[in-house]
Amino acid sequence: MSLETTKQNSPAVPFNPQAPGYDANPYPMLDELRTKTPLVYWEQGRGWLLSRYEDAIAVLRDAKRFTPNRDMWEFASVLGNAAMIPELVELSRTGLFALSGSDHARVRKLVSPALTPRAIERLKPEVQALIDEVIDEAAVKGTINVVSDISDRIPARVIGSMLKIPKGRETLFQRFTEASIKNFLPGLLRPEEVEGLRADIREGIDLVRETIEDRRKNPLPDDILTTLIQTEEQGDRLSTNELLSLVAALIVGGFETTVHLIGFTTYNVLQRPELRAQLKTEPELLKNVIEEVLRFDNFGKVGVARYALEDVELSGQTIKKGQMVLILLNSALRDEAVFPKADTFDVRRNTNASIAFGHGVHYCLGANLARLEVQLAVDTLLRRYPDMQLVSPPTFAPHPVIRRMETLEVALRAQ
Structure with a gap:
């Protein structure tokens, strides 16, 4: 069946994420x-939409017949071109998410020790101090935008601290982070912005490269970059380009996940007085809240992409070799077949079946870090401002692949 035949045989799709x-x-x-x-x-997206949990888990588990390679670049070209800054495109080619098979297994095995739950837990005091600093800076306003005043400011500082970016160069690393994120806003960049972003990205890559080389010569104890450099598997180590790609992946993947999960978790807590009351008496429930927010109010918009490595029969359809499948996680996580009363927010729900961070060999390695940052940020806000209130519902900015919360106005003290 040709691509054209696929299109002709496709029924009308009740799906328009730009509606x-x-x-x-x-x-x-x-x-x-x-x-x-x-x-x-789905003709507009040039790929198959997959919305049931059963199909989603089948594709996520099947690393032999489906690969994530090319997704961010190809899908960006469908719904509006990203700036496609060549330096970032090149880094993506050796990035963990772009690899498959033995290459992916090799790099993942080398990276994993630096991102285990135990390794991330050791960062807790450092991350807490940075979050306290961010909240202190924002709190002078009284009424804040949780997105721009809190969550936007945390990931870059945390990643810069984790990498121990040299003193005096934090601003350059911040610019590099911001430029990398803006590059992934397809269709939202003006042509005159691109060259400025490219300059910041070039300087940022040079900074990270210099930091890597310095750390090779001067390793530090309990340092994630030193761990990545020194980790060895049967004599094999990560190359400098692979390390640079991992840093870029940490920035892009870690930034978006953390920013949106802080905003969506804060919103879901503040609009439920009974949940706030529970958290005051059982603060340990916040971990459950975060998992249920990931399931109930996932900030994905059009899912994650996989490409068929061969013709695949799935649920009575033939997915041809090379075709894209978009796994709608936000739909699969509301599937009643797996999550009873799926449209109810249940803080005590068993979320072991959640695929919010993926599944199988491509499960998100940064999930532990994102969870830590979100838990500490939301917990700190709730503890320090137990009477904080929503001022208005959230607003959203245009974005082709994420429900990108732009504002979440909160009064830190009762008015």
């Missing part, structure tokens, strides 16, 4: 898609 109101509440549209056309070819 007004989708960012605020995508679930009616996703429910209709999951019920009527759970696996269907």
Whole structure:
């Protein structure tokens, strides 16, 4: 079956992630898609939409027949071109997410020791100090935008601290981080912005390269970059380009996940007085809250991409070799077949089946770090400002692949 035949045989798809109101509440549209056309070819996105949990887990587990390679670049070209700064494109080619098979297994095995739960837990005092600093800076306003005043400011500082970027060069690393993120805002960049971003990215890559070389000569104890440099598997180590790619992946992946999860978790807590009351008496429940937010109000918009390495039969459809599958995690995580009363926010729900951070060999290595940052940030806000209140519902900025929360206004003290 040719691509053209696939298009001709595709029924109308009740899916438009750019529709007004989708960012605020995508679930009616996703429910209709999951019920009527759970696996269907979507012409606008040039790929198959997969909305049921059973199909999602099948594809995520199947690393032999599906690969994540090329997804961010190809999908960006579908819904509006990113700046495609060559230096970042080149880094992506040796990045963990772009690799598959033995290459992926090799790099993942070398990276894993630096990102285990125990390794990340050792960062807790350092991350807490940075979060306290960010909140102190924002609190003078009284009424804050949780997104721009809190969550946007945390990931770059945490990653810079983890890498122990040299004193006096933190501002350059911050610019590098911001430029890397802006590069992944397809269609939202003005042409005149691109060259400035490219300059910041070039300088940032040089800075990280210099930091890596310095750390090779002067290793530090309990240092994530030293761990990555020194980790060895049967005589094999990570190259400088692979280390640079991992830092870029930490910035892009860690930034978006942390920023949005802080915002969505804060919003879901503040709009539920009974949940706030529970957290005051059982603060340890915050971990459960974060997992349920990932399931109930996932900030993904069009899912994660996989490419078929061969023709694959799935749920009565033939996915041809080379075709893209978009796994709608936000739909799969509301699938009643796996999550009873899926449209109810249940803080005591068993979320062991959650695939919010992926599944199988491509499970997100940064999940532990993201969870730590979100837990500490939201817990600190709730402890320091137990009477904080929502001022207005969140607003969302245009973005092709993420429900990108732009504002979440909160009064830190009761008005």
